[in-house]
Amino acid sequence: MKTTNVFKSQKGKEDILKYYDFMVNQCSFSYERININTRYGNTHIIASGDKNNPLIILLHGSGMNSVMWIKDMEKYSKNYRVYAVDILGEPGRSAENQLPLKGDFYALWLKDVFNSLSIEKASLIGISLGAWLSVKFAVSYPENLDKLVLISPSGIGPQKASFLIKALFYKIFGEKGMDRLCYKVNGNS
Known part of the structure; x- marks a missing residue:
């Protein structure tokens, strides 16, 4: 499996991650940062909300990271346990290697995330690439899906x-x- 790295330079990586940390540290709600290992590499997650509440997993779009969900997390975490997951190979704090879009790589990776967090069933909210990934997961693992919200899912594919x-x-x-x-x-x- 051929993979490519998302960051074009060390300076660019440092700038993006510095801004990432700045934005997360500005949160006015309680959160935790979780790192888990998957078969394809480290995955970073921002989590918030009562662990006994229904679960929502937020998946960002291409060229983005979980910071894009911060304002949404503040609202959702009042009624849900929310996990904003940095997708592999995107400019966040997860492993830098991009997985191939063809095949089940991303669905298997997200299944690893579910297993590591001991999630049996959750709702997925995805935008763009995150919506595409949500559909891939829903097709492969419908038993693990409660609800599916897709925002701008088009544009991923030939x-x-x-x-x-x-x-x-x-x-x-x-x-x-x-x-x-x-x-x-x-x-x-």
Whole structure:
């Protein structure tokens, strides 16, 4: 399995992780930071809420990390036990290696997270890549899923060459061309 690292430079990594820690330390609610080992590497999690409450797992999008969920966690943790999980290979505190999108790698990784946290069943909320991952997990492990919330799950997967050619054609015409493309795709402006 070929993997790639997310950070392009050591300085970039340091800056992102410094900001990550700054944002987490600004939380006005109680939380804990958990590190667990999975078959694909270390996974970092920000957790909050009563451990006896129903469970929610938050999965961020590509190019992001769990800090994006901080404001949501504050609200959700009043009624739920919330786990914001840094996805492997994204610019957070989990292992830096990106897993291949093809195959069951991400579903197996998330199953490892469930097992390490002794979670039998939880609701998943995912945005973009996190939504895609939530669907992969739901298909592979429906018995572990309570509810599924998908935010902008599109865009993960191979695109048809014919669409890419059309998109490039409309891009030539600037904003008006892109508006026309959006109309063709969505049926509205």
